Amino acid sequence: MSEPTMPDPREVLRLEGVRKSFNLGTPLESEVLHGIDLRLRAGELTALIGPSGSGKSTLLNVIGLLDPPSAGELYLLGRPTRMVDDETRTRLRNEAIGFVFQFHHLISAFSVLDNVLMPLMIRHGKPSATEIDLARSLLDEVGLAAYADKKPTQISGGQQQRVAIARALVTRPPLLLADEPTGNLDTRTAQSVFELFHRINAQFGCAVLVVTHDPRLAANCARTVQLVDGQIVSDALNSPLDG
Template sequence: MSELHDEVLRLSGVGKTYNPGTPLAQNVLQDIDLRLARGELCALIGPSGSGKSTLLNLIGLLDSPSAGELYLQGRPTRALDDAARTRLRNRAIGFVFQFHHLIPAFSVLDNVLMPLMIRHGKPDAEDRARALELLAAVGLADFAAKKANQISGGQQQRVAIARALVTRPALLLADEPTGNLDTRTAESVFALFRRFNREFGCAVLVVTHDPRLAAQCARTVELVDGRIVRDAANTAAK
């Protein structure tokens, strides 16, 4: 593991219980200890119902743990109010989902710029240059002016990756990012995650059901029944 100053994410004894103190109480996550360092590419796997989505929501600051503490870039987050949580999430985390969640009526470029618009309003020339550079990196420089609903599903997912990276996040979270794509397109999209992980040095956590994609990550964390049962390096990863 990298030195502490390279640590992007740390979960210490994190648990999540829904409806606590009632007959409907459900322990979804228990005693989760997890660290991610700058530059790590990690797959999160596990069967349906194992708690992967809940864990990703906690890491993405979309929900709060019931127990333990989650540190993002060394900052404890459990006690943050909604406004502080939103600011930290927008600054430090990028998201890519199975369904790209682009705004159909907006141009490809404006979709990529959206996180920067949320952060500080109307984008400036530097923002636009950064977004166009990312679109070029994902092979879509010629599509910047097209509406998001005028391009293919694989292209839309590439736009979503550019959008997630436009803020230069310390942590990139991807929830089944290739689950809606054919095998060939999935491979090309996943290659972008590996490339940007190397080039930007951001920590990347990918939730996937595809063992071939998980094997291409340097590390795999397996979740079963709300607990981490395996956290190991993939020696065969490229």
């Protein structure tokens, strides 16, 4: 009998045989994810690629604890999550996962600083002075310290996406999920935002999973996972491109 595998202390996320079906128990039942095995460690910057309809969004929703798997198990920081109740799932998601989307979803009535603080305000109301200092430092990290008091409508699309990244990091999550974060930006701005992901990944040491259709951006991640028809068909380390 083989000895049990020791847990990896740097492992942030582990999926074992994860399946996801919709319309369970009906004639329309369909399985979208077919037994996904995936591990992400702290400090990894990983691209998730695949054609439209391959299941990327479904997988991201499962990883983000927005949707439970139909079978298999998802471990977040070593904790199994498939059978936890909704309250626990929400708490784990808020504490451990940051989200960046293609459309930044900033609130135009609030300042840039307040948008960054929003996850903390949702969690426990008025932010502390320490939390405000943290939000300002994150804005400084993404090059927007001077824009803290402006409204999102007063800054560019690329700057708005940088605010969204700062907002995702304000809770210091061990896992950052980004769904086509550069898909709504021009090439030059997209590159600068992606370089920011690299810097954030190196500085904060969180695991970062980026869904992208851009092969050059994917190739600049340390690792690329390819999903086709609800199955991982390749999972490989990359050699960063020059230039």
